[in-house]
Amino acid sequence: MADDDRLLIDRFLEMMAAERGASRNTLLAYRSDLDGARLIAGGLADASTAMLERLSPAWVTLSASTVARKVSALRAFYAFLEEEGLRADNPSAMLPRPITRRPLPKILSAADVDRLFGVIEARLAVDSPVPHDLRLSAFIELLYGSGLRATELVSLPRRALSGDRPFLILRGKGGQERLVPISDRARAAVAAWVSHIPPDSVWLFPSGKSHMSRIRLYQLVKALAGAAGIDPDRVSPHVLRHAFATHLLEGGADLRALQSMLGHADIGTTQIYTHVDSRRLVELVNSRHPLATMKAAR
Incomplete structure (x- = not known):
């Protein structure tokens, strides 16, 4: 049986x-x-x-x-x-039907992210940066700049970013394709790293006969957090994806656009990020709603 x-x-x-x-x-x-x-x-x-x-x-x-x-x-x-x-x-x-609540995402402040990039910039500000630091720069630029999932990032084909095309097309969860914008910074970081990839590799981030594992990516991100003076328990590839979404929303991004970039099938998943933006939403109502400029009617 x-x-x-x-x-x-x-x-x-x-x-x-x-x-x-x-x-x-x-x-x-x-x-x-x-x-x-x-x-x-x-x-x-x-x-x-x-x-x-x-x-x-x-x-x-x-x-x-x-x-x-x-x-x-x-x-x-x-x-x-x-x-x-x-x-x-x-x-x-x-079978039991446990009541679950979607956990609020861990978030990093813009200052925290600046500290992470500060460490990378210091490592690259030498005559001949080591390849591993160039790779780390590409990792962080893509994680924070495009909101990629860890699995999506480590398994990118070598030619995923081609020429001057400012986006890539990913097949994420459930086989759903989505268009992911790539910043000029991220493309520059990837271009600096590509020259160090073995010529016969089909992966953008190779390791042995395959691509780098998610576990190794987690280790690198946590080591970077420690070097930046941030508790490594607060930082992971997924936390950087959350930071991408949170900071975009705080900057005025449309929730539907954010849903598309993150590859969420259900906008309810994307709406979890609105919890960090409640203060800004109140400010918007107070400053931009038509009632804010109208005199109170007697």
């Missing part, structure tokens, strides 16, 4: 990739969640409601968001079995 479960999980994940465009990271998370549930429940394909009841006690120490993800994986898996005619019922209806 364990072999049957593995085969069905493989088929389910193939469907998720082909029909729903699930990313590699999503597929890995779903596989891990389903394999873990299979071991706890004693099987998945033929699991009864009673067998799935074993999961709740095993999840009691997990966060609500983690449990929600695991439940989502199981619900999707059993819906797939129903659609394929492999089960007549869906035992996942009894």
